[in-house]
Amino acid sequence: MTYDYDVIILGSGPAGFSCAMQSSKFDKKVLIVEANDEHLGGTWINKGTVPSKALREAAKSIQKFHRQFGDERGRKPYERFKMDDLLQYKRSILESKNQKVKNDLIKNEIDTARGWGKIIDKNTIQVKDHFDKVTTYKTRNILVSTGGSFSTPDLFSINHSNILDYESVLNLTHIPRRLVIVGNGIISFEYATIFSALGTRVTILADRQDMLPFLDKEIETQVVNVVNSSTIQMFKNVELQHVTYNKLRTCTEVGFKSGSSETNRLQVVETEHVLFVGNTSPNTTNIGLENCDVDLDDEGHIVVDKNFRSSSQHIYAAGDVIGFPAQAAASFVQGRLAACAMFDKQSHNLDGSIPYAIYSIPEISAIGLTEEDANNQGIDVTVGRAYYSNITQADINQAEVGLLKLVFQTDNLKLLGVHIIGENAADLIHLGQSVMSSNGNIRYFMEHVINYPSYTEAYRVAAFNGLNRVYKAGTKYKKILDRTND
Numbered sequence: 001m002t003y004d005y006d007v008i009i010l011g012s013g014p015a016g017f018s019c020a021m022q023s024s025k026f027d028k029k030v031l032i033v034e035a036n037d038e039h040l041g042g043t044w045i046n047k048g049t050v051p052s053k054a055l056r057e058a059a060k061s062i063q064k065f066h067r068q069f070g071d072e073r074g075r076k077p078y079e080r081f082k083m084d085d086l087l088q089y090k091r092s093i094l095e096s097k098n099q100k101v102k103n104d105l106i107k108n109e110i111d112t113a114r115g116w117g118k119i120i121d122k123n124t125i126q127v128k129d130h131f132d133k134v135t136t137y138k139t140r141n142i143l144v145s146t147g148g149s150f151s152t153p154d155l156f157s158i159n160h161s162n163i164l165d166y167e168s169v170l171n172l173t174h175i176p177r178r179l180v181i182v183g184n185g186i187i188s189f190e191y192a193t194i195f196s197a198l199g200t201r202v203t204i205l206a207d208r209q210d211m212l213p214f215l216d217k218e219i220e221t222q223v224v225n226v227v228n229s230s231t232i233q234m235f236k237n238v239e240l241q242h243v244t245y246n247k248l249r250t251c252t253e254v255g256f257k258s259g260s261s262e263t264n265r266l267q268v269v270e271t272e273h274v275l276f277v278g279n280t281s282p283n284t285t286n287i288g289l290e291n292c293d294v295d296l297d298d299e300g301h302i303v304v305d306k307n308f309r310s311s312s313q314h315i316y317a318a319g320d321v322i323g324f325p326a327q328a329a330a331s332f333v334q335g336r337l338a339a340c341a342m343f344d345k346q347s348h349n350l351d352g353s354i355p356y357a358i359y360s361i362p363e364i365s366a367i368g369l370t371e372e373d374a375n376n377q378g379i380d381v382t383v384g385r386a387y388y389s390n391i392t393q394a395d396i397n398q399a400e401v402g403l404l405k406l407v408f409q410t411d412n413l414k415l416l417g418v419h420i421i422g423e424n425a426a427d428l429i430h431l432g433q434s435v436m437s438s439n440g441n442i443r444y445f446m447e448h449v450i451n452y453p454s455y456t457e458a459y460r461v462a463a464f465n466g467l468n469r470v471y472k473a474g475t476k477y478k479k480i481l482d483r484t485n486d
């Protein structure tokens with residue numbers, strides 16, 4: 001059989017893009033099919049990661065400026081700044097990122113086809129373009145990287161005017177004074193802190209007890225402190241009753257019952273806007289998976305092995321479509337590793353801990369075991385803490401809210417987990433990651449010179465704090481510093 005391509009990729013998000021780039025470096029002929037007729041780059045550039053972070057950066061700068069210099073007339077940020085000014089920054093970043101993706105694809109001679117891609121059999125893809133013209137291609141391999149979609153609400157509909165979703169919230173023309181966020185999880189929490197930094201009074205209505213259940217308990221306590229000292233109010237175990245527009249009062253009313261309230265009575269919040277953040281599900285329907293026996297799990301994700309190969313030979317999958325961790329960060333690596341596997345190029349496995357970051361204000365990031373995980377697994381661990389209030393760089397930046405926590409094995413000081421809330425957490429985590437990936441222990445942070453002032457200093461402070469705890473528990477310092485067991 002003759003093939004048009006060595007690999008055809010469905011979806012141009014981070015998983016598809018990185019698979020395409022890596023495959024082209026192996027001198028393979030690549031076609032990316034993208035259903036979005038305006039943009040390449042997927043949720044990563046156009047709907048999620050980059051746009052929300054661009055807004056966050058603008059909100060952070062405004063908050064910092066207000067904290068340091070105030071406003072001579074005591075105005076809130078929403079009285080001083082227009083949403084349009086903040087989004088200008090987002091637009092320019094999106095334009096440059098979109099252009100960069102296009103240029104990279106052209107430079108690496110990667111073909112693109114705009115339209116809906118469907119698998120006909122394990123070597124055939126059909127693309128229906130926006131004029132309903134169908135083109136068929138033959139390929140040796142297929143990568144499915146079609147991402148995921150958010151659920152829509154049952155009780156009301158999103159009109160993109162007063163009731164928004166995670167995309168239309170980025171088209172607001174002004175900074176709202178009141179915002180109700182309906183939804184759990186990272187995206188709800190990120191947007192809550194972003195708008196709170198802009199002075200908006202935010203109400204989060206979460207239908208679960210734990211909004212971020214995977215956090216280390218001490219980091220969770222810090223999150224609660226952040227919420228309590230902000231303009232955010234959070235209700236848990238919420239049952240939504242109604243979302244209606246009140247013409248007389250020109251506001252939207254959100255009625256709900258919260259399991260946490262003693263009487264579980266009906267409560268009503270008046271708001272300018274509602275932001276709905278639904279649950280995600282993989283884009284695995286209507287793409288022809290049934291034509292080639294690709295196994296799905298109970299939630300519809302494509303099941304893959306450690307090389308991102310599905311149950312059907314020559315069909316690979318990467319990114320949100322395979323489920324956890326469903327982050328752009330991981331999708332980039334998965335797409336590249338899928339390319340290595342399909343063209344028999346030696347590579348590493350994505351074993352070990354994957355870090356995550358929550359781009360709230362302040363940031364949260366973690367890798368490895370929490371203290372609770374380690375205790376549950378019966379591992380004898382000690383923790384070391386560094387509060388940002390003791391870190392000079394945080395003082396200078398007036399960013400004293402924060403904690404870096406190390407979890408390490410008591411007998412040999414091996415680092416098992418790092419949990420951070422505070423400025424630069426998403427960058428800081430990678431020092432912990434590299435010590436952990438080389439099976440290192442917390443002596444690293446004591447034996448190396450760490451720039452001063454810097455946030456990284458928190459590692460040194462936390463390491464000494466942890467060692468003191470080991471010492472107080474009865475282990476002699478000489479033994480703690482003894483390297484013979486390393």
Ligand SMILES: Cc1cc2nc3c(=O)[nH]c(=O)nc-3n(C[C@H](O)[C@H](O)[C@H](O)COP(=O)(O)OP(=O)(O)OC[C@H]3O[C@@H](n4cnc5c(N)ncnc54)[C@H](O)[C@@H]3O)c2cc1C
Nearest residue numbers: 011013014015035042043044048117147319320327328329
């Ligand atoms: C608001 C928000 C904030 C986020 N913030 C972060 C963050 O800070 N850090 C982080 O790491 N991750 C973040 N994420 C998650 C991140 O965006 C996703 O994990 C990542 O984009 C997934 O990449 P992907 O390649 O699997 O799919 P996607 O980026 O979703 O791309 C899939 C592409 O496939 C296309 N497609 C679908 N079906 C077809 C078809 N049949 N034919 C052709 N094309 C098709 C779609 O149009 C889309 O362009 C965020 C997500 C959101 C929504």
